[in-house]
Amino acid sequence: LPRPVPAQVAREVTGSVEPLAHQAPDAQVLILGGGVAGVIAARSLAKQGITDFIIVEARDELGGRMRSAAFGAPNRRLTVELGANWIQGTQKGNGPANPIFELALKHNLNTVESDTDTSMTTYDVNGAVNYLDVFKNALDAFTQFTIAAAARLPGNLVDLTARAGYSLIGQKPKSPHEIVSEYYTFDWEFAQTPEQSSFIASAWGMNWTYNVNQGGFSEDNLLSVDQRGFKYLIQAEAAEFLHPSQILLQATVATIEYSDSGVSVILMDGTKLTAQYAICTFSLGVLQNDDVWFDPPLPAWKAEAIYSMTMGTYTKIFLQFHQKFWFDTQFALYADSERGRYPVWQGLDIDGFLPGSGVVFATVTGDYSKRIEAMTDAQVQSEVMEVLRAMFPNVTVPEPTAFLFPRWFSDPLYRGSFSTWPASFVPQHRINLRAPIGRLWFSGEAMSEKYFGYLHGAYFEGEATGKQIVGCIKGQQCNPQRPILGIQNTYPYGV
Numbered sequence: 001l002p003r004p005v006p007a008q009v010a011r012e013v014t015g016s017v018e019p020l021a022h023q024a025p026d027a028q029v030l031i032l033g034g035g036v037a038g039v040i041a042a043r044s045l046a047k048q049g050i051t052d053f054i055i056v057e058a059r060d061e062l063g064g065r066m067r068s069a070a071f072g073a074p075n076r077r078l079t080v081e082l083g084a085n086w087i088q089g090t091q092k093g094n095g096p097a098n099p100i101f102e103l104a105l106k107h108n109l110n111t112v113e114s115d116t117d118t119s120m121t122t123y124d125v126n127g128a129v130n131y132l133d134v135f136k137n138a139l140d141a142f143t144q145f146t147i148a149a150a151a152r153l154p155g156n157l158v159d160l161t162a163r164a165g166y167s168l169i170g171q172k173p174k175s176p177h178e179i180v181s182e183y184y185t186f187d188w189e190f191a192q193t194p195e196q197s198s199f200i201a202s203a204w205g206m207n208w209t210y211n212v213n214q215g216g217f218s219e220d221n222l223l224s225v226d227q228r229g230f231k232y233l234i235q236a237e238a239a240e241f242l243h244p245s246q247i248l249l250q251a252t253v254a255t256i257e258y259s260d261s262g263v264s265v266i267l268m269d270g271t272k273l274t275a276q277y278a279i280c281t282f283s284l285g286v287l288q289n290d291d292v293w294f295d296p297p298l299p300a301w302k303a304e305a306i307y308s309m310t311m312g313t314y315t316k317i318f319l320q321f322h323q324k325f326w327f328d329t330q331f332a333l334y335a336d337s338e339r340g341r342y343p344v345w346q347g348l349d350i351d352g353f354l355p356g357s358g359v360v361f362a363t364v365t366g367d368y369s370k371r372i373e374a375m376t377d378a379q380v381q382s383e384v385m386e387v388l389r390a391m392f393p394n395v396t397v398p399e400p401t402a403f404l405f406p407r408w409f410s411d412p413l414y415r416g417s418f419s420t421w422p423a424s425f426v427p428q429h430r431i432n433l434r435a436p437i438g439r440l441w442f443s444g445e446a447m448s449e450k451y452f453g454y455l456h457g458a459y460f461e462g463e464a465t466g467k468q469i470v471g472c473i474k475g476q477q478c479n480p481q482r483p484i485l486g487i488q489n490t491y492p493y494g495v
């Protein structure tokens with residue numbers, strides 16, 4: 001979609017800031033960010049006849065964290081997913097459907113069933129070693145973990161860390177095989193350690209997505225191998241209703257000014273845009289790291305909510321080789337003496353996936369992601385090759401023909417990969433994270449109570465915010481969530 005130059009946008013206002021009341025707004029609604037939440041919020045507005053909006057996006061395309069890249073040696077290039085890759089939970093029978101799954105069907109996305117539970121080969125520092133029994137125990141332990149967490153709800157028992165939850169059900173992994181198996185069931189999903197995560201919210205996050213008995217979609221995971229990129233799904237949806245004048249690409253927001261009567265946004269190039277309402281869909285990481293300035297500064301209740309949720313980082317490290325020399329399963333585990341050291345591997349050179357691609361990738365998360373982002377590509381490649389050579393002691397592992405990993409944590413447009421819920425984040429914090437201030441609304445995956453972290457969380461939040469703003473504009477129903485001022489302990493400290 002080409003970058004438009006609407007007349008209002010071209011009218012640059014730099015320097016002194018005029019009061020909002022004195023100028024005609026550039027749009028009824030500014031949608032800040034063109035990821036899933038932004039595009040679906042726009043669709044919600046358009047469906048209700050509100051077409052006077054502009055999506056303001058820093059990058060040169062829509063999609064946000066649905067981000068793909070061309071990867072590989074010049075004669076063997078293919079599309080890989082740097083960001084979101086799976087449709088997590090699809091639909092069982094006539095039950096609730098994951099809306100991302102519905103979009104994938106609608107736009108004929110090429111996906112393949114991902115067998116995360118049984119298509120596994122296990123390795124450690126001595127090469128291939130079968131510890132599938134330990135791995136299976138970890139999968140079962142996670143099911144027990146979710147049951148134990150859910151059991152706390154009826155009694156309104158306080159949240160704990162996921163680590164405490166594991167310990168309470170007797171799971172105390174000690175050997176590298178046990179530790180990497182636990183890592184796969186927990187960190188690889190949440191991009192944080194059990195110590196950094198909520199017991200209750202980690203369990204319900206899984207249940208609402210995967211457990212049909214608890215209102216989830218299904219247990220299935222579909223991996224996008226679509227060579228147009230996973231993002232095609234949201235770009236194709238956007239193309240159905242967006243007019244070029246409703247999108248402003250390569251426009252980075254520097255400051256957001258807000259009040260009870262309107263919002264104005266100042267871009268990095270000094271352009272000022274004004275609107276009656278704005279929806280900020282920037283990632284939690286962006287909000288946490290002052291990449292965008294708010295004027296006036298965000299109130300204490302909002303700042304506390306933003307800083308109390310966690311932004312996890314999930315990093316895929318892609319390698320391409322002339323020839324496949326690795327496992328035939330979809331996944332492999334590598335147990336190192338250090339927890340989180342290049343632990344999960346995925347092969348794409350498999351029938352139905354990307355056969356003949358010569359591509360395999362490792363995933364690291366959380367603090368380990370931050371660690372490698374501070375290193376050079378060559379240093380990371382050398383560590384990864386050391387691990388591959390330990391996994392395959394009988395193979396002369398050559399240097400890869402291509403190597404790539406994204407730096408989500410360092411990127412000022414994201415500052416991480418997706419949000420995770422820590423034990424000290426209480427439901428009132430989530431209400432405050434989501435609550436609008438004046439005419440400025442907040443949306444995106446991190447605001448979702450049931451689906452934080454996921455594409456479908458971004459989708460549902462974008463849809464809900466769009467609908468609420470329609471209600472306000474049309475003067476029908478305008479009931480913005482009121483913040484909770486001063487979230488208190490249930491029981492006072494005795495000091």
Ligand SMILES: Cc1cc2nc3c(=O)[nH]c(=O)nc-3n(C[C@H](O)[C@H](O)[C@H](O)COP(=O)(O)OP(=O)(O)OC[C@H]3O[C@@H](n4cnc5c(N)ncnc54)[C@H](O)[C@@H]3O)c2cc1C
Pocket residue numbers: 032033034035036037038056057058059063064065066082083084085086087088251252253254281282283286291292314315316408412413414416417418443444445446453454455456457458
């Ligand atoms: C590595 C990784 C793996 C993931 N895997 C999965 C998965 O398999 N399945 C799944 O369901 N989810 C997955 N997710 C999560 C999923 O991608 C997100 O939940 C979802 O894309 C978030 O959408 P959003 O619209 O809330 O935010 P975003 O996609 O972040 O959209 C916000 C937009 O704002 C723009 N922006 C930021 N700052 C500015 C600024 N100052 N000015 C202008 N524009 C700005 C950004 O460029 C971005 O386009 C993954 C994410 C990552 C990073």
